[in-house]
Amino acid sequence: MEKTMYGILKTTGICPIMVNPDVDFAAEAAKALVEGGLPVCEVLLHRDENSLNRIKKIAKDAPEVIVGAGSVISLRDAEEALDAGAKFCVAPGFVPEVVEFCLKNGLSVLPGCVTASEISMGLNYGLNVLKFFPIYQLGGVDILTQYYYGPFGKVEWVVTGGLNGQNFLPLVKFNSVLAAGGDWMFAENNAINDKNYEQIVLNTRKTIKDSLDARR
Numbered sequence: 001m002e003k004t005m006y007g008i009l010k011t012t013g014i015c016p017i018m019v020n021p022d023v024d025f026a027a028e029a030a031k032a033l034v035e036g037g038l039p040v041c042e043v044l045l046h047r048d049e050n051s052l053n054r055i056k057k058i059a060k061d062a063p064e065v066i067v068g069a070g071s072v073i074s075l076r077d078a079e080e081a082l083d084a085g086a087k088f089c090v091a092p093g094f095v096p097e098v099v100e101f102c103l104k105n106g107l108s109v110l111p112g113c114v115t116a117s118e119i120s121m122g123l124n125y126g127l128n129v130l131k132f133f134p135i136y137q138l139g140g141v142d143i144l145t146q147y148y149y150g151p152f153g154k155v156e157w158v159v160t161g162g163l164n165g166q167n168f169l170p171l172v173k174f175n176s177v178l179a180a181g182g183d184w185m186f187a188e189n190n191a192i193n194d195k196n197y198e199q200i201v202l203n204t205r206k207t208i209k210d211s212l213d214a215r216r
Contacts, residue, residue, distance in 0.1 A: 001108045001129045005066050005088060006178075008040050013172040013211035015040060015158055015181035016204070017070060018054065020047040021192045026054040027061035029186060032197045034064055036204025042070040042090050042181065045077055052084045059085025068108070075101055082107060090158075090181075092133050094118045099125050110158055114138055119152050128154055129178055134161025141174050148176045165207060169214045180211075 001009075009015055016033055018026065018041055030041045041058060045051045051069075058067040068088035069081035075097040078089050088108035091098055095111070102109035103125065113119045113130040122130050132144070139146075144157065156178040159171050163182035171180050185207050186192040191199035 001110075002066075002087070005040060005108055006129070008038065008066070009158065009179040012038055012208050013177070013179050013215060014038060014168075014185075014207055015042060015160075015179045016185055017041075017160070017181050017183045018043045018186060018192075019183050020044070020050070021054070021186070022195070023050045023053050023057060025192070025195045027057045028195070028197055029192055029200055030058045030062045030065040030067065032200035033185070033204055034062070036185070036201045037208050038185070038204050039064055040066045040068075042068045042088075043086075044070040045081070046071050046073075052080055055081065055084040055086050072098055074098070078102060078107070090131055092131070094121055096121075099127070116151070119147070119155060123152075123155070129156045129158065131181075132157045132159045135159040135163070135171060136167070137161060141170060144174055144176055148174075165203075165210070169210060172211050173214050 016038055043054045055067055058065055066087050069086040070090040072078050072089040072091045078098045078101045089102050090110045092112045094113055099109055099111055110131040112133050113122045158179050158181055160181035163180055165184040168180035171177050185203040188203045189199050
């Protein structure tokens, strides 16, 4: 993972995920993350026909944001994300072609790896920051504990899957969790639906504070 992005996730414990706001508000919503202290944004693909346009808008109008593509499930997704201006790709599973494309083209990549075989594949590609999805449905902290104190103590995780402003807190306390990913900084108080820039800023600041407090 690129050093600046890694540092942001390591410091805050949060990876914001943008789902499907109006395209004309995507860059403003991303800028609100920056003002709140989180200049990283994963934009989900396959939610509607405007997913790539959101990445393009953020890359063009909010260049201070490290923008990436989420739900990358094919080589074509990765190629289109790169063309749109994405700096990283997040995948729900492990697709060798996607990983190889990202590594070849200088994109940080977070493949979903939840089994010992998938984790081993990731490590053999030189990746030690991996995605775990869906975290609570597949064991939560219990399975991370087994991996950490078992054969995968050097792996760091970005955990996702149905997380909100409360249930992410037990996860970020665990020492192998780099960050928790979700959209609650956008969703809380109906901020993104109302195109409420200031509310996204406040939500972001609060979630960073809550994360740092949990890790103390």
